[in-house]
Amino acid sequence: MTSKLFSSFRLRGLDLxxxxVVSPMAQYSAEDGNATPWHLMHLGNLAISGAGLLILEATSVNARARFSPGDLGLYxxxxxxxxxxIVDFCRRHGSAKLGIQLQxxxxxxxxxxxxxxxxxxxxxxxxWVPQSPDDIPYPGKPMPERMSVADIKSLIDDFVASARRADRLGFDLIELHGAHGYLLHNFLSPLSNQRDDDYGGSLDNRMRFVLEVFDAVRAAWPEEKPLGMRLSATDWAEGGWTLEDTVALAERLKARGCDYVTASSGGTVPGQxxxxxxxxxxxxxxxxxxxxxxxxxxxxLITEARQAEDILEAGQADLICLARAMLFNPRWPWHAALELGAEPAFPPQYERAHPAMRGGDFLTARQ
Ligand SMILES: Cc1cc2nc3c(=O)[nH]c(=O)nc-3n(C[C@H](O)[C@H](O)[C@H](O)COP(=O)(O)O)c2cc1C
Known part of the structure; x- marks a missing residue:
């Protein structure tokens, strides 16, 4: 039987x-938002891993949007x-389609x-002074500046400008980072958003900013290219964002043309x-x-090929995202392919690593 993990999947106009999927992983190795040789090594290596999709790390839409001074930027x-x-290198040598996460x-x-x-x-x-929907700091972090409606509108423009840059660079997919206690999630969770205007209070109001960012990026991003959203599906905390809220948001996102949701969790408060x-x-x-x-x-914590296959077979998800397992073993997809009876996608430079090529013939043919 053909492996489901190694079957193709179409997201809008993109064939995987x-x-x-290689999950977005911040490398804290950029300088003023600029990618460095570390990114070439890191992303080049993952682009040839045999994964269907590689999503670049959380990439900031302006300098103040960064988590750390080492964050990648596209502003x-x-x-x-x-x-x-780096994108050119990944395209030339890798088989993975390329996405970028905007944060x-x-x-x-x-x-x-x-x-x-x-x-x-x-x-x-x-x-710098961080921004947030409300003047409620993350425990142990400094007091953020509460965003005005003008700040909100100007930030939506920044998301759009970064999406246009991502398109010019030739990215295939954008993911909006709506998880882990970052800004989009800050607006969603009642633990970080107690505004009393159109952007706070009711569930509809707390979802407003996320949906406005989504709509603006969708309008600026080419029609055939997929746009997805990573969400913390629950805050795992009393009085916080819940799985029911996530379902309600996913329904609205889907109606607006969102191509997928990645269900992560947590990040709003410590001690979850x-x-x-x-x-x-x-x-x-x-x-x-x-x-x-x-x-x-x-x-x-999806680490085994069989585990990934079972998740897909049970209809629990359409795609399998891997983070730490890919850092630990960037050849994870090759091993998984052999285990599940599929063919790994090697770059030609490495094809002699295939177990079927380990006989003596090639040693005499070409050294
Ligand atoms: C080094 C590292 C950097 C990460 N950076 C991001 C990021 O930029 N954006 C994001 O949404 N999640 C980020 N994460 C979380 C992962 O994408 C993933 O959700 C988490 O590690 C759980 O998956 P895993 O068990 O396969 O590692 C990061 C994780 C690691 C280990």
């Missing part, structure tokens, strides 16, 4: 060769120029690098009660898929 001509050769880090912005403990950075240490374990967020993707019919990506 298989269902493996200046310089940012665009720095990313261009604003919200009230978590202006933090130090991951390996420096993500401690808040003050403006005198090169940080997360039932961590293999595939712990898969039931969230399953529920969104079953209740709304929107394609979903499952993410979170």
């Amino acid at each position: 060769a298989n269902r493996i 200046s001509d310089e940012n665009e120029e720095a990313l261009a050769p 604003h880090a919200g009230r978590k912005g202006s933090s130090g690098l991951a390996w420096h403990g993500q401690k808040p950075l003050s403006p005198k240490d090169g940080g 009660e997360i039932p961590i374990g293999p595939g712990y967020q898969v039931p969230l993707a399953a529920r969104v898929r079953q209740e709304t019919g929107i394609p979903t990506m499952a993410i979170g």
